[in-house]
Amino acid sequence: MEFDALLLSRLQFAFVIAFHILFPAFTIGLAAFLAVCEGLWLKTGNETYKRLYLHWVKIFALAFAMGVVSGVVMSYQFGTNWAVFADKTGSVMGPLLGYEVLTAFFLEATFLGVMLFGWKKVGRGLHFFSTCCVAVGTSISAFWILAANSWMQTPQGFAMDDEGKFYATSWMEVIFNPSFPSRYVHMMLAAFITTAAVILAAGAWQTLRRHDQKPTRWQMRMAAGTLLVLMPLQIIAGHWSGEVAHHYQPAKVAAMEGWWETKSAQDTVLFAIPDEETRSSKYELAIPGLGNTVMGLPKDEVIQGLNDFDGDHPPVFIVFWAFRIMVGCGLVLLGLGVWGCFKWIRGTIDKPGLFHWLAVPGGMLGFVAVISGWVVTEVGRQPYTVYGYLRTEDSLSPVSAAEVATSLLIFIVVYAIIFTAGVIYMLRIATSGFDDKETDRPKTERRAPGTPMGSVDDMGEKENSPAGEGDVSNARENVSKHDED
DSSP states (O other): OOOOHHHHHHHHHHHHHHHHHHHHHHHHHHHHHHHHHHHHHHHHOOHHHHHHHHHHHHHHHHHHHHHHHHHHHHHHHHHHTOHHHHHHHHHHHHHHHHHIIIIIIHHHHHHHHHHHHOTTTSOHHHHHHHHHHHHHHHHHHHHHHHHHHHHHHSOOSEEEOTTSOEEESOHHHHHTOTTHHHHHHHHHHHHHHHHHHHHHHHHHHHHHTTOOOHHHHHHHHHHHHHHHHHHHHHHHHHHHHHHHHHHHOHHHHHHHHTOOSOEESOOEEEEEEEETTTTEEEEEEEETTOHHHHTTOOTTOEEOOGGGGTTOSOOHHHHHHHHHHHHHHHHHHHHHHHHHHHHHHHTOTTSOSHHHHHHHHHTTHHHHHHHHHHHHHHHHTTTEEETTTEEGGGSOOSOOHHHHHHHHHHHHHHHHHHHHHHHHHHHHHHHSOSOGGGOOOOOOOOOOTTSOOOOTTTTTHHHHSOTTHHHHHHHHHHHHHHHHO
């Protein structure tokens, strides 16, 4: 393998996007979780939901900032390493990415300040509205990013001029291209599941450390219930996405499944070591004839194998195993959701045990599944950047291998220092338990809607003051003024 400018540029983009995608996947789900917690607090008056909100909003703020920074760095590569791609597809990709800024980023930026710093300065309704706007903004951001990426997977609604440049002929077809609906649903569910796994892991660790608080108990119940409900839906969405890929990107599906020969009733390969030199798989363990059934196809339908594509297909080993890692992580998370809800029903979810020891490392499985799924998607599109029209080797900037290697090394060093520190700090917050000042207490009288709620930094100190303390202070001031008169 020669580390030329093309390979190094692909490695650099893969490295940067692997860091970046972790944070949006987490903040999309966490923003929704925060909106649910604040909504439940406003509806029920249960202080547990407020404490959950105030605890996780700190982590959200840091993760959101890290996602923005890593995203900006990633976008610069279109002009440095992939200038030809940017030049040829700019008329299509540019507006889609611009819409993301105009709709999602402006919405998030406008209300994020109110969400983080307006707890003491605005009413309850406005603060909840701000939280919901940030949550909606993250979903809109994912909408435009996935619309752009899905167009690269299944391009339509465009034409090409004499210079080979793309331009849109129908924006509705560009945005709602064939793979976009299934991939958007798949990614959004992945974000919610990833966040639920992290919250469950944090609660499990707090339980093992004997931090037995109401928020700890409730966040585990909410996370386990989310995994139980969403994982079956994710399996359905993944199957839907696979059907679309089979229709529009048959080489990707053949690489995912390890199918070399074209035949009817393909096997379902459970384990294998694909070997592109021999055009076969070693140590293959498969279920004969089940492939068509899994794909939702008639048993007698002929499915293309990799040999039909004359080498014009993605790297098989990477796609094959990334797909299995993604599926394996999903099945483990489904198991944790079922197990957690079973323990919830039996009333033992708060008792430290094997479930908690397994749930702690399980918090990383959502991120592993997201990255693995992204590898399947992006490597599975090779050797094209715009599938079937623009090859990756024809998208590269005129840069040298030394230049790309130098920038890649700088990225690795900087990311290792800055982002590792940020992730460690978030882990410390997530696993440290809840603030001692927020011990379980009887529910106090609720204030009228529209009154200030205290600041995030105060962690509700005003409401933690002894009952009636403010009234006593006001009474003393009134008596003093009366004496002076």
